[in-house]
Amino acid sequence: xxxxxxxxxxxxxxxxxxxxxxxxxxxxxxxxxxxxxxxxxxxxxxxxxxxxxxxxxxxxxxxxxxxxxxxxxxxxxxxxxxxxxxxxxxxxxxxxxxxxxxxxxxxxxxxxxxxxxxxxxxxxxxxxxxxxxxxxxxxxxxxxxxxxxxxxxxxxxxxxxxxxxxxxxxxxxxxxxxxxxxxxxxxxxxxxxxxxxxxxxxxxxxxxxxxxxxxxxxxxxxxxxxxxxxxxxxxxxxxxxxxxxxxxxxxxxxxxxxxxxxxxxxxxxxxxxxxxxxxxxxxxxxxxxxxxxxxxxxxxxxxxxxxxxxxxxxxxxxxxxxxxxxxxxxxxxxxxxxxxxxxxxx
Amino acid sequence: xxxxxxxxxxxxxxxxxxxxxxxxxxxxxxxxxxxxxxxxxxxxxxxxxxxxxxxxxxxxxxxxxxxxxxxxxxxxxxxxxxxxxxxxxxxxxxxxxxxxxxxxxxxxxxxxxxxxxxxxxxxxxxxxxxxxxxxxxxxxxxxxxxxxxxxxxxxxxxxxxxxxxxxxxxxxxxxxxxxxxxxxxxxxxxxxxxxxxxxxxxxxxxxxxxxxxxxxxxxxxxxxxxxxxxxxxxxxxxxxxxxxxxxxxxxxxxxxxxxxxxxxxxxxxxxxxxxxxxxxxxxxxxxxxxxxxxxxxxxxxxxxxxxxxxxxxxxxxxxxxxxxxxxxxxxxxxxxxxxxxxxxxx
Numbered sequence: 001x002x003x004x005x006x007x008x009x010x011x012x013x014x015x016x017x018x019x020x021x022x023x024x025x026x027x028x029x030x031x032x033x034x035x036x037x038x039x040x041x042x043x044x045x046x047x048x049x050x051x052x053x054x055x056x057x058x059x060x061x062x063x064x065x066x067x068x069x070x071x072x073x074x075x076x077x078x079x080x081x082x083x084x085x086x087x088x089x090x091x092x093x094x095x096x097x098x099x100x101x102x103x104x105x106x107x108x109x110x111x112x113x114x115x116x117x118x119x120x121x122x123x124x125x126x127x128x129x130x131x132x133x134x135x136x137x138x139x140x141x142x143x144x145x146x147x148x149x150x151x152x153x154x155x156x157x158x159x160x161x162x163x164x165x166x167x168x169x170x171x172x173x174x175x176x177x178x179x180x181x182x183x184x185x186x187x188x189x190x191x192x193x194x195x196x197x198x199x200x201x202x203x204x205x206x207x208x209x210x211x212x213x214x215x216x217x218x219x220x221x222x223x224x225x226x227x228x229x230x231x232x233x234x235x236x237x238x239x240x241x242x243x244x245x246x247x248x249x250x251x252x253x254x255x256x257x258x259x260x261x262x263x264x265x266x267x268x269x270x271x272x273x274x275x276x277x278x279x280x281x282x283x284x285x286x287x288x289x290x291x292x293x294x295x296x297x298x299x300x301x302x303x304x305x306x307x308x309x310x311x312x313x314x315x316x317x318x319x320x321x322x323x324x325x326x327x328x329x330x331x332x333x334x335x336x337x338x339x340x341x342x343x344x345x346x
Numbered sequence: 347x348x349x350x351x352x353x354x355x356x357x358x359x360x361x362x363x364x365x366x367x368x369x370x371x372x373x374x375x376x377x378x379x380x381x382x383x384x385x386x387x388x389x390x391x392x393x394x395x396x397x398x399x400x401x402x403x404x405x406x407x408x409x410x411x412x413x414x415x416x417x418x419x420x421x422x423x424x425x426x427x428x429x430x431x432x433x434x435x436x437x438x439x440x441x442x443x444x445x446x447x448x449x450x451x452x453x454x455x456x457x458x459x460x461x462x463x464x465x466x467x468x469x470x471x472x473x474x475x476x477x478x479x480x481x482x483x484x485x486x487x488x489x490x491x492x493x494x495x496x497x498x499x500x501x502x503x504x505x506x507x508x509x510x511x512x513x514x515x516x517x518x519x520x521x522x523x524x525x526x527x528x529x530x531x532x533x534x535x536x537x538x539x540x541x542x543x544x545x546x547x548x549x550x551x552x553x554x555x556x557x558x559x560x561x562x563x564x565x566x567x568x569x570x571x572x573x574x575x576x577x578x579x580x581x582x583x584x585x586x587x588x589x590x591x592x593x594x595x596x597x598x599x600x601x602x603x604x605x606x607x608x609x610x611x612x613x614x615x616x617x618x619x620x621x622x623x624x625x626x627x628x629x630x631x632x633x634x635x636x637x638x639x640x641x642x643x644x645x646x647x648x649x650x651x652x653x654x655x656x657x658x659x660x661x662x663x664x665x666x667x668x669x670x671x672x673x674x675x676x677x678x679x680x681x682x683x684x685x686x687x688x689x690x691x692x
Contacts, residue, residue: 053399053467083431089461096486111457115435118460121399140442 007032007335010213014040014244015145016235017218018225019047019059020076021251021258021321023066025218028327030067030144032335039145040208042235044220045130046150046157046193046228049176051107052090054117055124058176059225060134060149061116068141082110106181131202148208150229153199157224159265160190175224188268191223196231201238209238216334217248217291219258219319222278223265230290240285245292245338248282249330250275253297253319276303284311293337295319295330313337353379353681356559360386360590361491362581363564364571365393365405366422367597367604367667369412371564374673376413376490378681385491386554388581390566391476392496392503392539392574395522397453398436400463401470404522405571406480406495407462414487428456452527477548494554496575499545503570505611506536521570534614537569542577547584555584562680563594563637565604565665568624569611576636586631591638591684594628595676596621599643599665622649630657639683641665641676659683 013033015026022041030039044059058077065071065079072078091105109117116137123133129152138147159178163171170189178184209215220226230236239246255274257263263273271281275296283289293313296303301316308314315337321327359379361372368387376385390405404423411417411425418424437451455463462483469479475498484493505524509517516535524530555561566572576582585592601620603609609619617627621642629635639659642649647662654660661683667673 050471051468052464053401053471054464055399083429083457085429085457086432086461086464089458090465093461093465093483093486097482111429111431111460112435114457114460114464115432115439118398118400118432119436119439122397125396125399136443137439140439 007332007339009339009341010244010335011036012038012040012212013214013216014042014208014212015216015218016042016044016150016220016226016229016239017059017063018044018220019062020066022059022218022220022225023063023071024076024321024327025216025220025249025331026063026145027067027324028321028329029216029218029331031324031328032331040204040212041145041147042150042205042208042229043134043147044150044225044228046155046196046224046231047175049156049174051109053121054109054114055121056107056109056117057120057130057134057149060147061113063145063147064134064138064141064143067143067145068138070141078108078110079112082112084108084110086111086114104181107176108180129202131204146204146208148204149202150205150235151199151232152202153195155193155195155199155228155232157228158192158194159188159268160192161186162189184264188265191227191265191268193228193231196228197233199232201232201234205232206234206238209235209242209244212242212244214335214338215239215242215244215246217246217282219249219251219321221251221257221265222271222281223269227269236290239290240288245340246285246290247293247295247334247338248279248291249334250278250294250296250300250319252278252300254299258319258321274303275300276306279303279307279312279314280310286311293334295334295337353678353685355685355687356590356681357382358384358386358558359560359562360388360554360558361562361564362388362390362496362566362572362575363405363409364390364566365408366412368405368564368566368571369409369417370422370667370673371562371566371595371677372409372491373413373670374667374675375562375564375677377670377674378677386550386558387491387493388496388551388554388575389480389493390496390571390574392501392542392570392577393521395502395520397455399467400455400460401467402453402455402463403466403476403480403495406493407459409491409493410480410484410487410489413489413491414484416487424454424456425458428458430454430456432457432460450527453522454526475548477550492550492554494550495548496551496581497545497578498548499541501539501541501545501574501578503574504538504540505534505614506538507532508535530610534611537573537611537614539574539577542574543579545578547578547580551578552580552584555581555588555590558588558590560681560684561585561588561590561592563592563628565595565597565667567597567603567611568617568627569615573615582636585636586634591686592631592636593639593641593680593684594625594637595680596624596640596642596646596665598624598646600645604665604667620649621646622652625649625653625658625660626656632657639680641680641683
């Protein structure tokens with residue numbers, strides 16, 4: 001059942017994705033590609049954590065739930081039709097016992113969501129890899145993409161903040177604690193993708209980059225989402241080496257993140273919180289960077305010349321992913337920017 | 347606030363308890379003792395298991411929920427006002443993926459109950475002992491007793507059944523799988539309290555037996571509940587050595603268990619499923635056994651002579667724990683059977 005409105009190119013697309021922004025973009029990309037498209041998503045797992053004994057993979061779940069129709073649309077993460085009885089019980093224990101170790105309830109763990117974490121944890125404890133577990137979970141959700149974790153190894157993003165009370169003046173914490181518990185309110189002094197150096201790409205990841213018709217960096221967080229994926233040895237090299245064009249979509253509009261709090265983390269890696277800053281951070285493949293093209297919002301049209309001068313094909317179009325059709329249009333713009341049949345200057 | 351109806355003796359009572367039968371008895375015992383009573387419960391932990399990464403302590407939870415007012419009264423285990431969304435999700439994953447490893451959903455895990463397991467698992471993973479965790483959980487439930495796990499070590503009851511398809515003709519499984527999944531339908535060929543030999547009593551357990559005014563074996567399963575507790579080295583010896591009288595209450599009426607399926611397991615340890623059989627299995631302390639006295643149901647009055655001849659003080663009274671007051675009466679009968687002020691022959 002061919003969709004006559006779908007482009008004939010690209011057929012296979014590989015996307016490096018974080019959570020909400022990445023998932024919403026992919027939904028539009030799938031709509032743009034139509035039934036002939038085959039999308040592989042390389043998901044960030046550096047946000048994963050163990051909490052109450054559960055193995056939680058926030059970004060993989062957000063992709064899976066969003067594309068599989070199980071997401072809480074309003075919130076952008078977690079399950080629809082959710083309840084929070086287990087969390088309520090944990091709170092009741094904590095309020096009776098006072099502070100107990102590091103146990104806390106800042107992570108919004110719903111009962112249905114717990115069902116996913118229990119299944120994942122049980123399978124991991126039985127010896128399955130995260131890739132295998134993700135495949136099992138996706139059999140149910142049928143997200144319409146092949147979802148691969150970036151790695152089956154343990155990689156965790158740690159954020160370092162200043163803490164005058166600490167012996168060395170800093171405090172290090174898991175990204176989720178910084179993001180969810182502290183609402184990223186303290187400036188991040190450093191971002192450490194801990195464990196990345198020793199990790200290996202999960203099965204299929206490098207092939208998916210090498211054999212795609214197109215590789216996309218969706219509007220995900222450049223530091224802790226796409227940055228974490230690129231920190232797995234071999235992945236950035238595969239992006240640099242692939243025969244496919246690589247296109248990025250700015251996650252920032254007029255200097256503010258479309259979604260999330262990327263502005264809190266970009267300074268920690270020395271990147272200006274602007275479309276131009278992020279495009280230059282990724283850099284042009286022709287100059288040893290990662291991208292062939294970068295799509296910025298119409299409000300950031302003044303960045304186009306600077307990015308073009310740096311070797312990136314660039315266009316400014318509306319980037320608000322207000323609904324699936326608007327997002328599909330963004331995806332079509334991204335594709336046309338690197339369409340082999342299109343002129344070099346967009 | 348003294349209760350004039352409460353006996354002046356005993357003040358401190360230590361109970362070796364399994365789940366439902368033990369909990370219900372203790373509720374009556376507390377009512378019988380009144381506010382002056384101090385009850386320590388040594389709970390069976392050999393039913394504990396890890397499931398989906400959670401540490402589940404079914405018997406400790408049943409005691410805690412029953413005495414703390416959180417139990418599902420109808421069912422006798424699990425939480426009141428419970429929902430099962432997480433389990434529903436696990437079922438959905440399994441029905442999409444087919445058989446995945448050993449993952450299964452035979453254990454009825456409610457969402458509120460999961461909150462307890464998550465709290466326990468998190469605290470254990472942070473390095474707390476099961477004793478410490480149990481104390482934290484009880485701060486909330488205020489069960490009115492001091493609840494001690496029999497051990498902080500890993501002890502698991504395994505049931506061996508005949509299985510012609512297996513290489514050696516038998517199959518071994520965790521007690522919960524036998525009890526809950528297989529409904530104890532296959533006869534148990536053997537019961538193994540695995541890990542017991544290397545385990546140590548949890549802090550406070552031996553003291554509670556040694557210093558009590560009275561030690562009670564409530565109508566819990568003699569094999570997998572009280573039997574498992576007694577399998578921890580030192581506990582049976584403490585029962586034999588305590589200065590306190592030790593009284594048991596038959597869990598069987600007219601050859602059928604009051605609750606549960608003890609009849610499935612007694613044959614495996616060579617014990618007749620009858621009040622007399624169980625009383626003789628425990629044995630009289632005067633003859634190297636564990637009990638000074640044993641209370642049987644009125645329907646089993648014909649066992650009294652045989653048990654008395656074996657050295658046990660014995661009486662036959664109605665043992666149906668139909669409500670708290672009826673159970674308090676049973677507890678008073680048990681107390682009077684070994685009351686130091688009472689005549690030797692009941």
